[in-house]
Amino acid sequence: MELEPVVEKNLNRHLTVAKEWFPHEYVPWGEGRTFDGPLGGDAWSEADAKLPEIARTALVVNLLTEDNLPSYHHQIATLFGPDGAWGTWVGRWTAEEGRHGIAIRDYLTVTRAVDPVALERARMTHMTEGYSNAHDHEVLHTLAYVSFQELATRISHRNTGRVTGDPTCEALLAKVAADENLHMVFYRNLLAAAFELAPGQAMRAVADVLADFQMPGAGIDGFARKSVAIALAGIYDLRQHRDDVVVPVLRQWDVFNVPGLDADGEVARDQIAAQLDTLERQASRFEERRAARAARLAAAS
Numbered sequence: 001m002e003l004e005p006v007v008e009k010n011l012n013r014h015l016t017v018a019k020e021w022f023p024h025e026y027v028p029w030g031e032g033r034t035f036d037g038p039l040g041g042d043a044w045s046e047a048d049a050k051l052p053e054i055a056r057t058a059l060v061v062n063l064l065t066e067d068n069l070p071s072y073h074h075q076i077a078t079l080f081g082p083d084g085a086w087g088t089w090v091g092r093w094t095a096e097e098g099r100h101g102i103a104i105r106d107y108l109t110v111t112r113a114v115d116p117v118a119l120e121r122a123r124m125t126h127m128t129e130g131y132s133n134a135h136d137h138e139v140l141h142t143l144a145y146v147s148f149q150e151l152a153t154r155i156s157h158r159n160t161g162r163v164t165g166d167p168t169c170e171a172l173l174a175k176v177a178a179d180e181n182l183h184m185v186f187y188r189n190l191l192a193a194a195f196e197l198a199p200g201q202a203m204r205a206v207a208d209v210l211a212d213f214q215m216p217g218a219g220i221d222g223f224a225r226k227s228v229a230i231a232l233a234g235i236y237d238l239r240q241h242r243d244d245v246v247v248p249v250l251r252q253w254d255v256f257n258v259p260g261l262d263a264d265g266e267v268a269r270d271q272i273a274a275q276l277d278t279l280e281r282q283a284s285r286f287e288e289r290r291a292a293r294a295a296r297l298a299a300a301s
């Protein structure tokens, strides 16, 4: 309730800067062909898929992640409640996220980029599993999580667009990424206000969330293997996670200069610093391994 005026201000800001866009304008409908089944069209075959394999992997991971929107909606609707600016934001955010899955699925189906039967089965499995984040009953933890996660998703969509080599898909994913960026700004601004209202609690939330951060699609079948491929392709890796997601958001909150911390807030800040060091070591090790692998592949060919 203390954050409600901040929610209202940032909701109004969001509505001013968000530009209306239409998913159907980014789908090349003229390329579409009827599939097999009741309508007697052509079954999908591997030869239909024109996009590079890694682009298809990333698109499917991103789409399945977007598909789990009912779970995300349930979480924030339960936590933020239906009233006032909080409730309006929940509805607006859900409507914007809804078009991401619509847009990407329409594109993939019309262009026959992936097997539609495998995609539908993966969606059924993933949505049946549902999603909950590790701190889904705590408002500040959830605000911290989504601040990082929306930015991570933005980068993942953007870089996926690049590896498709298809200007239409890249334009579509750039629109999706622009939405994710505004979501990040909204949540980041709320947590910035929380840092003023209750600095110790906000710091604790950030430290806890960074300690066990996982992408929302972590429950997707084969996620470990797919996320390695995505990291090797430079679509989303530990270096980007640390340098392009975690560090810029922490800098916006100016976490290392926040005044008025209680004892636990100080502990939390030290944990954040240690986490940044750990991420640095992990990112460097990953980059070394990736470079060595690239050298091996180059030597082998």
Ligand SMILES: [Fe+2]
Pocket (backbone or CB within 6 Å): 066, 097, 100, 153, 180
């Ligand atoms: Fe999204």
Ligand SMILES: [Fe+2]
Pocket (backbone or CB within 6 Å): 097, 150, 153, 179, 180, 183
């Ligand atoms: Fe988003």
